Amino acid sequence: MGKKSTRAVPRERIDYTQLLAELQAGSAAADSLVTAPVSTEDHQALSRFRQRLMSDEHILYFYSGSGGEVHDKTCPRTREILDQNLRWSKTYPNHLPQCSLCWMKAYLRLGARDLFRNSDYESLFAEMGMTSKLLRRMYVHKGMQTEIIGSDRLKIRCREDTWLLEAVPGTRYLRLFHNNYQANADGSRTFTSGYHEQAVCACAKYAVKVIAGYTYAGHQAALAQRQEISAVYFYEP
Numbered sequence: 001m002g003k004k005s006t007r008a009v010p011r012e013r014i015d016y017t018q019l020l021a022e023l024q025a026g027s028a029a030a031d032s033l034v035t036a037p038v039s040t041e042d043h044q045a046l047s048r049f050r051q052r053l054m055s056d057e058h059i060l061y062f063y064s065g066s067g068g069e070v071h072d073k074t075c076p077r078t079r080e081i082l083d084q085n086l087r088w089s090k091t092y093p094n095h096l097p098q099c100s101l102c103w104m105k106a107y108l109r110l111g112a113r114d115l116f117r118n119s120d121y122e123s124l125f126a127e128m129g130m131t132s133k134l135l136r137r138m139y140v141h142k143g144m145q146t147e148i149i150g151s152d153r154l155k156i157r158c159r160e161d162t163w164l165l166e167a168v169p170g171t172r173y174l175r176l177f178h179n180n181y182q183a184n185a186d187g188s189r190t191f192t193s194g195y196h197e198q199a200v201c202a203c204a205k206y207a208v209k210v211i212a213g214y215t216y217a218g219h220q221a222a223l224a225q226r227q228e229i230s231a232v233y234f235y236e237p
């Protein structure tokens with residue numbers, strides 16, 4: 001076995017002080033790039049034209065005349081639209097796609113009676129599995145109005161009915177309650193206080209489907225059909 005030769009590598013004495021100083025200077029320069037004003041445009045005061053639009057409480061949405069997406073009026077991306085291209089709307093322009101940054105605020109602005117609780121909505125919708133597609137259906141297409149009751153219940157008004165939706169703790173299910181009412185002989189209803197349980201829903205999509213699809217006339221017709229079926233079933237001559 002040959003003797004393994006080892007060779008001592010001479011240790012170079014390098015002075016890193018200069019390199020370190022350069023790196024630190026570089027990193028300081030990079031930090032200042034991040035923290036310094038990015039451009040004068042970002043810090044430019046809003047034009048008077050835009051200030052007027054912002055302060056008009058009836059104006060809810062902005063979009064660009066050259067095409068693009070709907071923005072909530074407070075969306076930072078609206079700064080990318082030049083004043084001369086800026087269009088505004090008092091209603092939701094549902095022929096346009098929704099911006100992916102401000103969708104929740106934009107939909108809530110349409111139907112939340114308590115818009116100031118938007119951070120509570122964020123956590124409640126996440127818990128309930130409400131997607132942007134579902135919120136669009138609720139607020140834009142079906143005109144539903146909502147309000148958070150306490151911290152974990154969502155009150156939803158759709159046409160003349162009111163519903164309560166809550167997540168069942170420890171499960172992925174939702175519990176849906178419907179307003180109480182008294183059925184009148186003439187086919188009308190008198191709303192009374194409180195709610196009754198309507199359904200335990202497997203998902204938010206089903207809950208929204210039940211709420212959106214409910215009409216009292218439809219409910220009565222379904223009830224009558226069920227009674228007819230059971231009458232036939234139990235008929236004994």
Ligand SMILES: [Zn+2]
Binds near residue numbers: 072078101103
């Ligand atoms: Zn936006």
